[in-house]
Amino acid sequence: MDDAFTQQFLAFIKPFNSELPDNDPNNFYLEREWRRYGNLRFQPDDVSRVLTERSYVDRLKSERAVYANKVFAAP
Numbered sequence: 510m511d512d513a514f515t516q517q518f519l520a521f522i523k524p525f526n527s528e529l530p531d532n533d534p535n536n537f538y539l540e541r542e543w544r545r546y547g548n549l550r551f552q553p554d555d556v557s558r559v560l561t562e563r564s565y566v567d568r569l570k571s572e573r574a575v576y577a578n579k580v581f582a583a584p
Contacts, residue, residue, distance in 0.1 A: 529536035553575045561569050563582040570577040 525536070556576060556579055559569065559573075559576050559580045560583040561580060566580055566582050570580045573580075
């Protein structure tokens with residue numbers, strides 16, 4: 510039961526400070542992200558688009574060149 514609870518419930522919990530205002534840079538609770546217990550393996554051809562914050566686009570393109578033509582600034 511302990512393993513099931515850890516893998517199926519606790520692995521997906523994201524603690525946060527509920528007293529932070531929505532625009533606080535440390536309030537990232539509403540971030541969209543994937544959570545999966547274990548490894549998620551995919552190839553660059555499996556990725557259609559990578560969205561990131563506007564100021565990070567150039568860095569991401571240079572550091573992950575295989576995705577460079579798939580990197581876009583998030584709206």
